[in-house]
Amino acid sequence: MRRTTVTRTRQTRGSAGDDGNGNRSPRMPVSAYNIRIDGTCFDKRYSVSTVRVILSGHDLEQRCGKQTRAEREKAHFSVKALNGTYRLSAISTGERVAYLNFHKKKMYLILAASLAVIIFWYINRDKPIKYILRDARYALHMQGVGFAGLVDDWLQGWRNKPMLPDGEKRIAVITGGARGIGAEVVKQLLKANMIVIIGIRRPEMAEKLIREVENSENLIVYQLDLQSLKSVKLFSSEVLKRYSTVHILVNNAGIMYGDYKLTEDGFESQLAVNYLGHFYLTHLLLPALKNGGTPQQVSRIVNVTSCAHYPGEIDFDDINMKKHYDTIAAYAQSKLAQLMSTRYINKMLELENAHVKCYSVHPGIVDTDLFQQTMFRKLFPWVMKMCFKTPQQGALPILYACFDKDLLQHGGLYISNCQEGYSNSFSKNIMYQERLHTLSCELVNVKFERFGKELIL
Numbered sequence: 001m002r003r004t005t006v007t008r009t010r011q012t013r014g015s016a017g018d019d020g021n022g023n024r025s026p027r028m029p030v031s032a033y034n035i036r037i038d039g040t041c042f043d044k045r046y047s048v049s050t051v052r053v054i055l056s057g058h059d060l061e062q063r064c065g066k067q068t069r070a071e072r073e074k075a076h077f078s079v080k081a082l083n084g085t086y087r088l089s090a091i092s093t094g095e096r097v098a099y100l101n102f103h104k105k106k107m108y109l110i111l112a113a114s115l116a117v118i119i120f121w122y123i124n125r126d127k128p129i130k131y132i133l134r135d136a137r138y139a140l141h142m143q144g145v146g147f148a149g150l151v152d153d154w155l156q157g158w159r160n161k162p163m164l165p166d167g168e169k170r171i172a173v174i175t176g177g178a179r180g181i182g183a184e185v186v187k188q189l190l191k192a193n194m195i196v197i198i199g200i201r202r203p204e205m206a207e208k209l210i211r212e213v214e215n216s217e218n219l220i221v222y223q224l225d226l227q228s229l230k231s232v233k234l235f236s237s238e239v240l241k242r243y244s245t246v247h248i249l250v251n252n253a254g255i256m257y258g259d260y261k262l263t264e265d266g267f268e269s270q271l272a273v274n275y276l277g278h279f280y281l282t283h284l285l286l287p288a289l290k291n292g293g294t295p296q297q298v299s300r301i302v303n304v305t306s307c308a309h310y311p312g313e314i315d316f317d318d319i320n321m322k323k324h325y326d327t328i329a330a331y332a333q334s335k336l337a338q339l340m341s342t343r344y345i346n347k348m349l350e351l352e353n354a355h356v357k358c359y360s361v362h363p364g365i366v367d368t369d370l371f372q373q374t375m376f377r378k379l380f381p382w383v384m385k386m387c388f389k390t391p392q393q394g395a396l397p398i399l400y401a402c403f404d405k406d407l408l409q410h411g412g413l414y415i416s417n418c419q420e421g422y423s424n425s426f427s428k429n430i431m432y433q434e435r436l437h438t439l440s441c442e443l444v445n446v447k448f449e450r451f452g453k454e455l456i457l
């Protein structure tokens, strides 16, 4: 079947042309549409709104079969398209014949999008439609949030200039400090003369860091696996046996995406590592943090969350996602939980008049191993190198939360690029915050009213 393409011509009123026999055509009012039959016209409204005009000589003449100039000038003819017959005014002025070109690129885009939808549906064909739609929403929303995060880093990155004070042998505890963003935070904390205790899965992995850092004699490494509450408890008792005061706790360790896995305690793995393990550690170290804080120099809990919390919601009825697992939703949920818990615990501590403040920080979009489970890392590692923050840059907002004096008035703040970040409305709902805190206490088997109040060695 012949294909028909249609676009609206740019209206060049009264311009002259050659009729093909060497005669100049008169100036003439050009109205309506000029057409050429050479593409597929699916929809009149669509096609006439896509404007592209190419000048040429003969096709229109041939198509409409009009021979005299007068006939050509007034030619009204129909284009048979796939979905109907359109009556279009067509005007030929000899050489100046407008082609009405369907935008083929748009057609390819529509085809590619349809193909993507079909592939997405095929991969998820065993799932009920409501879950397919939910997963698609999360996937799209996460791409948007990631891109917005990148743009924010480009525009606001200049703000990241935290001042490092002299830590005067104060004590910092950080989870996951041997690589990625955490390692850079550790280097700076040591530079600030702090004693730094890091919790990592394999302590031998810290050897390289110990060789590299300044003041390495102040670095202490203990084993910690956040997938296990037992390990969290062992880690905290090692810390508390050595030091009865702690001044900074950075809950930094994290994992992103991966297959569904339950930990030995029965928690979904991203929730366990990113949130529940840290929640329990905070409970265990809070007495030491309270000991370390003074009105002049409050202790700080810094939860490293992410802009990826934004599409998230807490599924209170199925927080471990046993009914349906979407790894993107699980990451978003775990990061949202960190943010909400920061706000709730900070409020709790204010009511107790404790000299401890909590902050949550989005470090930026940073080129680290966190992305190893993503296609993006496999396909575009060079984009990550070029466009993402370095781990050193990612560490700066965390250091800001650890040290900035102006933040004392803003406990509970969510920080991105050293200023307040955008957080979703779910995270601001106080009832949800309390519900999450209650549920988390139940999950880690801590009495609500005893949270952070007993020293457990």
Ligand SMILES: NC(=O)c1ccc[n+]([C@@H]2O[C@H](COP(=O)([O-])OP(=O)(O)OC[C@H]3O[C@@H](n4cnc5c(N)ncnc54)[C@H](OP(=O)(O)O)[C@@H]3O)[C@@H](O)[C@H]2O)c1
Binding pocket: 175, 176, 177, 178, 179, 180, 181, 182, 199, 200, 201, 202, 205, 224, 225, 226, 227, 251, 252, 253, 254, 255, 256, 273, 304, 305, 306, 307, 362, 363, 364, 365, 366, 367, 368, 369, 370, 371
């Ligand atoms: N990179 C980004 O763009 C980005 C953006 C927003 C937020 N964040 C957050 O920033 C934090 C640091 O991420 P990163 O980019 O530095 O990632 P990374 O390079 O992959 O480092 C992750 C760290 O988490 C530790 N970890 C993982 N599982 C653990 C477990 N079960 N127990 C104890 N430690 C564990 C790792 O320690 P091991 O050495 O023991 O494996 C490692 O030190 C994470 O919370 C992440 O969600 C990162």
